[in-house]
Amino acid sequence: EPEVTQTPSHQVTQMGQEVILRCVPISNHLYFYWYRQILGQKVEFLVSFYNNEISEKSEIFDDQFSVERPDGSNFTLKIRSTKLEDSAMYFCASSGTGSNYGYTFGSGTRLTVV
Amino acid sequence: RKEVEQDPGPFNVPEGATVAFNCTYSNSASQSFFWYRQDCRKEPKLLMSVYSSGNEDGRFTAQLNRASQYISLLIRDSKLSDSATYLCVVKLYGGSQGNLIFGKGTKLSVKP
Numbered sequence: 661e662p663e664v665t666q667t668p669s670h671q672v673t674q675m676g677q678e679v680i681l682r683c684v685p686i687s688n689h690l691y692f693y694w695y696r697q698i699l700g701q702k703v704e705f706l707v708s709f710y711n712n713e714i715s716e717k718s719e720i721f722d723d724q725f726s727v728e729r730p731d732g733s734n735f736t737l738k739i740r741s742t743k744l745e746d747s748a749m750y751f752c753a754s755s756g757t758g759s760n761y762g763y764t765f766g767s768g769t770r771l772t773v774v
Numbered sequence: 775r776k777e778v779e780q781d782p783g784p785f786n787v788p789e790g791a792t793v794a795f796n797c798t799y800s801n802s803a804s805q806s807f808f809w810y811r812q813d814c815r816k817e818p819k820l821l822m823s824v825y826s827s828g829n830e831d832g833r834f835t836a837q838l839n840r841a842s843q844y845i846s847l848l849i850r851d852s853k854l855s856d857s858a859t860y861l862c863v864v865k866l867y868g869g870s871q872g873n874l875i876f877g878k879g880t881k882l883s884v885k886p
Contacts, residue, residue: 693874702877704876708873751817765817766817
C-alpha cells in the first residue's frame with residue numbers, strides 16, 4: 661500500500677531556531693497538506709499545496725511558516741523561528757482528485773521546542 | 775463555535791458489544807464526510823467515507839443526515855483491536871480540494 665513518508669520522526673529544537681520538516685507524498689497524488697496536532701487537542705489544518713503553490717492556508721500558518729516542493733518528490737514545512745507553542749505533532753498528507761477521496765497521512769514528526 | 779462536535783467519550787465496552795458514535799457539524803457547506811481512526815500518538819487513518827445513502831464496511835456502518843447535519847458510526851461485534859480514537863471529519867466545499875476539519879475524537883476502549 662502506498663504511503664506518505666515523513667522525516668524525522670522526532671525533532672527537538674531550541675526556541676528561536678529554524679526547523680525543516682520533510683515529507684514524501686504518494687507519487688501520483690497532486691494535492692499536499694500539512695496538519696498539526698498539539699498533544700491532547702484536535703488535528704488542525706495548516707496549509708494545502710497544489711501545482712507548486714499554496715492553495716489555502718489557515719490562521720495558524722503565519723509568516724513564520726513556509727512550504728516548498730524543492731524537487732519532484734519532497735514537500736517541506738519550514739518554521740523560521742520556533743516558539744514553545746509550536747511543539748506538536750506535524751502530519752503531512754496527500755490526496756488524489758475527487759471530493760470523496762480521503763487523505764493519506766504520514767506517520768508524523770513530533771516537534772519539541774525547548 | 776465548534777465546527778465538528780463529537781461525543782466526548784471515553785467509551786469502555788466489552789468485546790462483542792455494539793457501540794455508536796455521533797457527530798454534528800456546523801457548516802452547511804460541508805461537502806464530504808469521513809470517519810478516521812487514530813491510535814495513540816499515531817497518524818489518523820481513513821476508516822471510511824460517509825455517503826448520503828449510508829454505507830457499510832464489514833462491522834462498520836456510517837450514516838449521514840444532511841438536514842440535521844449529523845453523522846454516525848456504528849461498530850458491531852467490537853474487537854480489542856478497535857480500541858482507538860475515532861475522528862469525525864468533514865471537508866468543506868470550495869477551494870482546491872477544500873480542507874479537512876477534524877472533530878476532537880471519541881476514545882473507544884474495548885475490554886476482554
